[in-house]
Amino acid sequence: GAVVSQHPSRVICKSGTSVKIECRSLDFQATTMFWYRQFPKQSLMLMATSNEGSKATYEQGVEKDKFLINHASLTLSTLTVTSAHPEDSSFYICSASGDQYTNYGYTFGSGTRLTVV
């Protein structure tokens, strides 16, 4: 149980274009979803937290207009990297929780490797 599907796993896009990454909870309702970014040899950095039906909460230093997050349903959250640039190339990971204050670890997606050329 508690599976999170993230799609696509890899994407290459041209500079200036936008890319959408999907995160789906397959067998549970995710009231809260989290988006992380991982740079090479660095830890996962939380970018934003999204609650179903409300605006995402972004961490300090994360550009809201560049990284658009939508959590329109209890099973789907999307991250859109707008006007992507090479410095946006990174590994993006989502995680989901059915309870914001769960006593369990969150379920993670398998990640999306974004390369902007």
Next chain:
Amino acid sequence: AQSVSQHNHHVILSEAASLELGCNYSYGGTVNLFWYVQYPGQHLQLLLKYFSGDPLVKGIKGFEAEFIKSKFSFNLRKPSVQWSDTAEYFCAVRGSGTYKYIFGTGTRLKVLA
């Protein structure tokens, strides 16, 4: 400042060797502690967690970790590693009652057959 430090970035062991991966954290207040594993090409999976009680916690696949409050540490151990343990291991801290994880930089373990 809140942080998690994993001192070993790369570890190479032979099968049957014992493993200990270090994790130290800095956080004001009560914490929940986690170890996650990421096998090649797969998503992060929870290995074990500590919330309260017995500071020695046992997880899946023979892993265990010990919370030493005085040292702000939560080291991961396994008595005898297998080739299939080759993966990246992340230590994470979360303030008790909060939702935000703070991850360490990860330790890449390679087990030689």
